[in-house]
Amino acid sequence: MKKLLLVISIFLLTACGANPTAPTTAEASVTEVSASAAPTEEPVIEPSSPVLFKIVKADGSTFDVTLEAVKSLPLARVQAEGKMEEGPYLADILALAGVTEFVEVTLTGSSNPATLTFEQVDNNTILDFNNHGTMKLATTYIAKAAWTKDVAEITVK
Known part of the structure; x- marks a missing residue:
């Protein structure tokens, strides 16, 4: 220091x-x-928003998804296995990285990697904040017990 x-x-x-x-x-x-130092000196640089996970695009390049970027997206709700889940659409998160066309995406994290087709990344698929500051997959296409928790990476093909 x-x-x-x-x-x-x-x-x-x-x-x-x-x-x-x-x-x-x-x-x-x-x-x-x-x-x-005069009061008009350079502004104090705030720490950058924490990176939640990264997106690996089909060309191999990566994009860091920050907390700030995710919070800027509109929230959606998905009813899955009797519980309402809330968070941004996975499609909107992918769009942050410029990803709008793909064959499939694979989410990895602390549990259960999940692969979704292009057609499954729709209004029934969101990423939901969990209770410890990370995000989990929430979708009607995969049983809740198999959802990816603590998403660390999304790989696009």
């Missing part, structure tokens, strides 16, 4: 036109930066 503060301090001092001599301690660099 001290090294990071030192690097940021030197960068800011250099950007402000100050002599970039290294301070003797990280605490000194923080004091120097806060004393010379």
